[in-house]
Amino acid sequence: MSSIVVRGLDESVKARLAAQAKQHGRSMEAEVRDILTKAATRPNIGLALLEAGQATGGVEELPVPERADTARAADFS
Numbered sequence: 001m002s003s004i005v006v007r008g009l010d011e012s013v014k015a016r017l018a019a020q021a022k023q024h025g026r027s028m029e030a031e032v033r034d035i036l037t038k039a040a041t042r043p044n045i046g047l048a049l050l051e052a053g054q055a056t057g058g059v060e061e062l063p064v065p066e067r068a069d070t071a072r073a074a075d076f077s
Helices: 011-024 028-041 045-056
Strands: none
Touching: 011 028
């Protein structure tokens, strides 16, 4: 199993994670592991909608363009 280290985490975030972990009855490490696993494995909503539409019929010919760009963070400055 792999490990990661997160540096520069705000103390308030750490405190909220600890409280959330306590509420769920698990260690903070287990809480963070669960959060990261859910975030990394959530379905693509666009593809889920396409598959749902295809299951009901009428969108078999709908083109789905390939995505070549990379995700980037929004700049709110």
